[in-house]
Structure formats: structure tokens, C-alpha cells
Amino acid sequence: MSAISSAMRQHAAALRALLALTVVLGLAYPALIWVIAQLPGLQDKAGGSILEADGKPLGSSLIGQLYTDPDGNPLPQYFQGRPSAAGDGYDPMASGASNLGPEDLVDTPERTSLLTTVCERSRAVAEFDGVDGRRPFCTGGGVGAVLSVIGTPTATRVVSVNEPCATTPRPFLDTYNGVRVECAEPGEDYSMGRLVPIRGVATDPQVPTDAVTASGSGLDPHISPAYAEIQIDRVAAARGMSPERVRALVAAHTDGRTLGFLGDPTVNVLELNLALDGR
Known part of the structure; x- marks a missing residue:
């Protein structure tokens, strides 16, 4: 009991x-x-920081948006945000990053390495905005400048692993430590070699880092003032506006460091593009 x-x-x-x-x-x-x-x-x-015009919600100032045509091409009359790995781009239901790190250097038939992705993005941004797209560790063709150095202690063979022979007339580098650099043969394994990224001559790239890398959430609505600056002439030309007027709008939508000392100044892309549309 x-x-x-x-x-x-x-x-x-x-x-x-x-x-x-x-x-x-x-x-x-x-x-x-x-x-x-x-x-x-x-x-x-x-409440989600919803921006409205004529009583109609246009988006959240906390979440980025894509400014592309139906084929995915960027629209020249709009400022472009940073890349997004969230779903098809800025999808809150698929928030996240690619989870690729700085040691992801070699392209495979299944996927492109992070380094080559950065090189490709830099080249695309440069062509779109009319600036120099060269950056460290990238070839002139827009892939990762990485060599597989085979043989120890003296190299006997050197291969540019991200430049397939089928698409590369000649590797980005002629010789390395006196050994002729070869292009990569499809299907051949070069993992036995030592991977050597080549920095190259580009030291101060015009395309900023946030233009070629995604944020951890994939939802970041901001870009750096430096990325906004290289887009000003293109947006001004597409809209028939003076660069000075567009630059003034960029300045009006630039936020300083948090609490005056945390982080870096940022430009809210959605707010800026709505201001350009007069909305």
C-alpha cells in the first residue's frame, strides 16, 4: 500500500x-x-522588417533577393547582392552555406571546387561591371591555379589539375622549378602529388570578397561599399542616371559599423534598389 x-x-x-x-x-x-x-x-x-510600397509587401530588409531575368542572368539596372547557397538563392527554408573551406582546391567531374567557383564568379562580375577580375590563385581562364607536384624530393612531373587538356591550349604556367607544366588528362588521378596553389601576380583584386563568396546563412541582404562602388557606373548607364546621383543613393543606404566599432559598413541592396525604382 x-x-x-x-x-x-x-x-x-x-x-x-x-x-x-x-x-x-x-x-x-x-x-x-x-x-x-x-x-x-x-x-x-x-515583424520581419517588411518593406512595402502602395500597401504591397516587396520583401524583408533582413533577407536578400535575386535581381535576375527568367534565365538567371543578372539585370544591369539593379545592384546585385552577394552569392547565395540557400536553395536557388536566398531561400529562407534552405538557409545555409556550401560548407566548402579554403582547402577545397581541386575540381572533379562531379563538382567545382570552391577556389574555381570564386575565380569564375570574379571573372563574371568583372565582365558584367567592366573592372579587372584578376585575383590571387586564379588563372586567366577563371579556374583555380593549382599544381600537382609529383616526385620527391625532386619534382619529376607537374600538372595543372584544374585545366583539362580538352579545353586548355596551354597551362597557365610554363614551368615550375624547371619542370614543364602539363594540362590535366580526363580521368587521371593526380592525388599522389603535392598540391601547390600559385598566387600569381594579382595582389589587390578589384572585385571584393563579398562579390565572390556566399554568407554563412545564404540570406545576407548586404554588400560592402566596395562592391557597390564597382556597380555604380553599370547601374547608372542602364537607368540613364548620372553616376553621382546613383552614388548619392548608395551613400544614403550605407550603414556604419554596429555600435560604431563592430563589423564593417554595409549597403542594404533591397532598400537601395527600391530607392532607385522610386519606391
């Missing part, structure tokens, strides 16, 4: 704890957070 009574007391205690935690964490805490979110300065962000 005492065992049954003890079990009932334990169950009653557990039930009281469940009810108390439900009230505190399921009702009181969410209500407190909701009240705090309604305070001035927080209400807009808690």
Missing part, C-alpha cells in the same frame, strides 16, 4: 512540475518576449 502511495505522490509531483513549466515556459515567457518585441526600435525587426 505504501508503495502505491509513494508512486502516486511522485506522479502528482511530476504533474505539478509539468503544469508549472507549461505556464512559465509555454505562456509567460513567450508573452514576455512578445511584449519586449513591441518596444520602439524592436517592433519592426520582430
